[in-house]
Amino acid sequence: MSIISFIFGASLASFIASYSYRLATNQPLMFPRSYCDNCRLILCWWQLIPILSFVILRGQCFYCKQKINFYLPLVELLSGTAFAILIIYEPLHDSIIIIFLTCLIFLASTDFFAQVIYSYYLIGLFPVAFLSVPQDYLYNFISACILAISLLLFAALTKTLGNGDIEFLFIICLIWGWKQTLLIIQISSIIMLVCFLTTHKAKLPFIPALAFTTFLSIFIQGC
Numbered sequence: 001m002s003i004i005s006f007i008f009g010a011s012l013a014s015f016i017a018s019y020s021y022r023l024a025t026n027q028p029l030m031f032p033r034s035y036c037d038n039c040r041l042i043l044c045w046w047q048l049i050p051i052l053s054f055v056i057l058r059g060q061c062f063y064c065k066q067k068i069n070f071y072l073p074l075v076e077l078l079s080g081t082a083f084a085i086l087i088i089y090e091p092l093h094d095s096i097i098i099i100f101l102t103c104l105i106f107l108a109s110t111d112f113f114a115q116v117i118y119s120y121y122l123i124g125l126f127p128v129a130f131l132s133v134p135q136d137y138l139y140n141f142i143s144a145c146i147l148a149i150s151l152l153l154f155a156a157l158t159k160t161l162g163n164g165d166i167e168f169l170f171i172i173c174l175i176w177g178w179k180q181t182l183l184i185i186q187i188s189s190i191i192m193l194v195c196f197l198t199t200h201k202a203k204l205p206f207i208p209a210l211a212f213t214t215f216l217s218i219f220i221q222g223c
């Protein structure tokens with residue numbers, strides 16, 4: 001059963017990442033079918049198999065040999081693994097997990113591809129609170145407001161955080177409280193430091209790192 005969940009999770013991530021890319025870069029959502037961004041040739045079915053196609057093609061386009069972004073197989077692998085572990089064939093539980101992971105992958109992907117955040121998708125993260133350790137939500141709300149104000153001041157001074165990053169952390173703090181949120185910020189910052197040291201890019205999207213660490217948090221929270 002876990003293999004079916006893995007395939008479903010990897011396929012869903014592949015679809016969401018492609019949809020996010022087209023939406024964030026103002027391309028038609030449905031047509032043409034999946035194609036190479038470099039040579040514009042339509043990909044055939046076996047070039048669309050999540051993870052496997054990347055391995056078979058050795059990470060490059062079949063036609064023009066343009067390198068395929070490593071983000072796609074990585075997200076497919078993480079999503080497949082998450083579904084294999086978290087899906088327990090209980091309708092309410094699994095629906096919440098699917099909504100949570102779908103929104104997480106969507107938010108990370110639009111930020112990764114185009115530095116765009118569709119904030120209304122943050123609503124999809126809320127239902128996971130039903131599966132998490134019960135919280136004092138008034139306390140979490142006050143903590144989230146203090147955190148958001150602190151981050152807004154930090155962003156104004158350093159120009160290193162976007163509004164989407166702060167909105168994301170506000171929601172996470174509402175769901176899981178300030179301790180979990182600070183841990184997510186710390187681990188995500190280390191990931192960003194490693195990315196900066198390896199890529200030397202001055203501007204890097206923060207939501208993918210936050211989403212990855214949040215994804216790990218759902219295991220800690222016992223979902």
Ligand SMILES: [Zn+2]
Pocket residue numbers: 036037038039040041061062063064065066
């Ligand atoms: Zn190509």
